Amino acid sequence: MEGVLGILERLDRRWVFLAMALAVAGPILVMGITRKTLPETPTDASRAVFQVVQSLPRGSTVLLSFDFDPGSAGELEPMGVSMARQCALRGHKMVFISLWPLGGQMIDQTIKKVLRADFPHLQDGVDYVNLGFQTGNEQVMRVVLTDFKRAFPTTKAGRATADLPILSGIERVGDFALLAQVSAGYPGSKEWVQYVVSASGGKLPMVSGCTGVQTPQLYPYFPGQLRGLLGAIKGAAEYESLINAWVSDPANAAEMASAGADGGVSAVIPPKYLEAQRRMGPQLGAHLLMVVLILLGNVVYLAQRRSQRRAAA
Amino acid sequence: MMRIVALAIASVAGLVMLLSPFFPAMESVGAQSSEIFNVIAAIAFILGAGSLVKVNLSRVGRRDTGWGYAFVTLLCFAITLIVGLGKIGVPPNPQFAATPWAGEKDAAGSAFAWIYEFILTPITSTMFALLAFYVASAAFRAFRAKNREAMLLLGTAFIVLLGRTFAGVWLTGGFPEWASGLRLENLSMFIMQVFNTAGNRAIIIGIALGVTATSLRILLGIDRSWMGAGGGSA
Numbered sequence: 144m145e146g147v148l149g150i151l152e153r154l155d156r157r158w159v160f161l162a163m164a165l166a167v168a169g170p171i172l173v174m175g176i177t178r179k180t181l182p183e184t185p186t187d188a189s190r191a192v193f194q195v196v197q198s199l200p201r202g203s204t205v206l207l208s209f210d211f212d213p214g215s216a217g218e219l220e221p222m223g224v225s226m227a228r229q230c231a232l233r234g235h236k237m238v239f240i241s242l243w244p245l246g247g248q249m250i251d252q253t254i255k256k257v258l259r260a261d262f263p264h265l266q267d268g269v270d271y272v273n274l275g276f277q278t279g280n281e282q283v284m285r286v287v288l289t290d291f292k293r294a295f296p297t298t299k300a301g302r303a304t305a306d307l308p309i310l311s312g313i314e315r316v317g318d319f320a321l322l323a324q325v326s327a328g329y330p331g332s333k334e335w336v337q338y339v340v341s342a343s344g345g346k347l348p349m350v351s352g353c354t355g356v357q358t359p360q361l362y363p364y365f366p367g368q369l370r371g372l373l374g375a376i377k378g379a380a381e382y383e384s385l386i387n388a389w390v391s392d393p394a395n396a397a398e399m400a401s402a403g404a405d406g407g408v409s410a411v412i413p414p415k416y417l418e419a420q421r422r423m424g425p426q427l428g429a430h431l432l433m434v435v436l437i438l439l440g441n442v443v444y445l446a447q448r449r450s451q452r453r454a455a456a
Numbered sequence: 457m458m459r460i461v462a463l464a465i466a467s468v469a470g471l472v473m474l475l476s477p478f479f480p481a482m483e484s485v486g487a488q489s490s491e492i493f494n495v496i497a498a499i500a501f502i503l504g505a506g507s508l509v510k511v512n513l514s515r516v517g518r519r520d521t522g523w524g525y526a527f528v529t530l531l532c533f534a535i536t537l538i539v540g541l542g543k544i545g546v547p548p549n550p551q552f553a554a555t556p557w558a559g560e561k562d563a564a565g566s567a568f569a570w571i572y573e574f575i576l577t578p579i580t581s582t583m584f585a586l587l588a589f590y591v592a593s594a595a596f597r598a599f600r601a602k603n604r605e606a607m608l609l610l611g612t613a614f615i616v617l618l619g620r621t622f623a624g625v626w627l628t629g630g631f632p633e634w635a636s637g638l639r640l641e642n643l644s645m646f647i648m649q650v651f652n653t654a655g656n657r658a659i660i661i662g663i664a665l666g667v668t669a670t671s672l673r674i675l676l677g678i679d680r681s682w683m684g685a686g687g688g689s690a
Contacts (some may be wrong), residue, residue: 156593163592181622186645214580248562248572278501279494283517285473286494300560302551340476362648363657375618375647415519429588434617436596437610444600 151443159436164452166432170424179425182384189379192350193229193389197319200233202438203320204313208335209253211327212245215354221419222352223249223325223381227257228416230323232402236309237271238319240295242283242330247275247299256415262402264298268298270309275299280330284338285331287316322349336368352378376426379419387412463677469493470675508533539567612647620642 166258174180185193199205207226211219225345237258239250250273258265265271274295277283277294291313292304304310312318316339326332333352340349353361355375365372373382389395390452414421469489476486512526520526538544543557545567562568601607618624623639631639632680637646673679 154596156597159593160589163589165644168589173594182625184625186641212580214584216577217581227538235576245576247571248688270655277494278497279490280497282490282493282497285490286487289483293487293491301549301558334476350458359652360595360656363660365649375620376564387670423621427623430621431623432618433592433595434614436592437599437613440596441601441610446601 147442148446149289149437156269162432163429164173166428167425169420170428171421174421174424178414179381180417181423182311183381183420183423185381185385186274186378188365188372188374189378190371190385191366192352192373192382193385195348195350196233196235197389199233199235199320202236204236204238204309204318205230205321205323206316206319207237207239208324209239209241209246209249210244210250210331211251211325212243215327216249217422218376218379219325219327219352220249220253221376221383221422222284222373223253224257224418225386225417226323226325226352227253227384228261231265232390233263234402235320236269236448238309239271239273239311241276242326243281244276244278247273249298251273268302270289272304272307272309272453273299273444274304281334281338284316284330284334288339288342289315291315291318292378300407306324317347322347324351326351326353326357326373328354328357328423331357332356332364332369340368376422380423383419387416390394393417406443413421459680459683462683463680466682467675467677470671474671475674482542505533505537536568536571539571544568614650615640616644616647 157431196205206321207223207230209223211223239254241247241250254271258271261273267273275298278297279286279294283294295304297303316322322335322336324332325415326335332353335349335351340347345368349368350371350373351361351369351414352373355377358372358374358378361369361372361374367416373379390399457634469492472485472489474537476482476489499570509530512530515526516523516530526570540561543559543561543566545565546557546559546561546563547565551553552586558564562572564681573676597611599613617629617643618627628641636642670679674682
């Protein structure tokens with residue numbers, strides 16, 4: 144036993160790195176080969192996001208703020224993809240903005256991956272639009288409260304927003320039916336709640352998807368200011384599974400057809416709509432390894448303490 | 457004199473922002489102030505870029521430790537700036553075909569889009585992914601049950617770590633309905649929604665009170681530390 148403890152005590156950190164690499168790579172390979180994902184049990188917070196988008200009348204205009212960049216895309220991109228997909232399936236109009244410099248490109252990727260690929264009948268400027276990045280953080284939020292087009296005078300492609308069909312009837316942010324936001328930090332969900340949702344007197348419903356680090360900070364706002372909350376990749380996977388279950392349900396065939404979803408109801412979900420669920424495999428491996436490492440670290444610590452006490456006695 | 461002007465601008469702008477949500481007549485003034493801020497923020501980008509060039513140029517010039525990294529920073533900055541401002545490889549914008557340089561700087565096929573997709577995205581994703589390795593190493597060496605508080609923290613960490621994955625369902629999914637509250641996924645949610653929410657609300661309220669007090673000191677000109685050296689307190 145002393146031998147094992149000695150090895151653990153002197154364990155080179157590179158063995159820990161190797162173990163983490165294997166714990167993450169194993170599930171990625173297995174899930175990639177078998178194309179199977181782990182089952183998800185959606186929490187109330189994730190279910191609420193799905194239900195809020197579902198409950199909006201068809202054709203509602205939704206403001207989607209993608210406040211993240213490639214650094215956190217691993218966690219957040221699947222949320223953005225799922226939000227855009229559900230909005231398109233429900234026939235909602237989508238106005239994309241970003242308060243992060245690289246958010247405009249994240250929006251472009253989502254539009255290409257979801258809207259242009261599976262909803263080719265949707266028109267840019269009529270059914271969706273990318274207004275891109277706007278600098279100013281909270282100040283942009285303050286301006287959109289009173290005059291949305293003043294904060295975003297042109298689209299990312301350079302078209303004036305004043306005569307965009309999708310923005311007819313939108314004067315201020317409160318005119319949107321929903322604010323769906325994906326947040327990687329500052330400025331993010333917290334600022335949107337404090338500067339926009341609170342200032343609108345609760346008239347603007349908001350749902351949010353955020354990184355794992357932010358999730359504990361945003362729970363105090365759920366279910367009050369935030370009607371729904373997706374916490375980290377787990378929340379993304381739950382939300383994704385809810386949409387996939389809805390898409391696979393034959394009872395929704397008519398609605399799918401009216402939304403013009405390519406392929407209609409299908410039992411086979413394309414891999415791009417399983418990304419979050421696939422990432423729960425590596426997360427499981429990494430979390431289990433963390434638990435084992437913490438336990439081993441404490442075994443070593445307790446053994447050390449015991450030997451020190453014996454030596455002192 | 458300059459200090460008084462700066463103080464007056466800060467106080468007036470702050471008061472306008474403070475009052476505009478309460479008085480509809482002041483809404484447009486508040487929005488105007490925000491726009492002015494946005495213009496200043498845009499200028500700050502230029503100042504930031506200038507500072508980056510200055511700091512790194514001096515490190516390269518002095519051959520400081522790690523001057524090679526400073527050189528790479530400058531090189532990447534220059535390339536990205538030239539590619540972005542020059543709109544290299546940008547396809548023409550079909551909506552404004554007659555206007556040169558009307559295409560988006562990051563349109564598909566442009567050099568800027570290439571830099572974004574094949575350099576920036578992999579680099580930032582890699583940096584973020586490396587965290588997993590360092591957290592694992594820290595878990596082994598630092599998370600020790602040294603006292604009662606640390607044991608509570610570790611217990612909570614176990615529940616949340618397992619409850620946020622399929623392991624929670626697998627380990628405790630068989631619990632009967634009357635004990636469903638003890639399932640790891642439910643315990644994890646309970647911790648997040650009750651203990652975490654209570655603690656975070658206390659922190660948020662405390663911060664809000666602190667921000668209010670600090671803001672008032674700045675608006676009234678009592679706290680002048682934001683003016684930098686020579687500002688001081690009244």
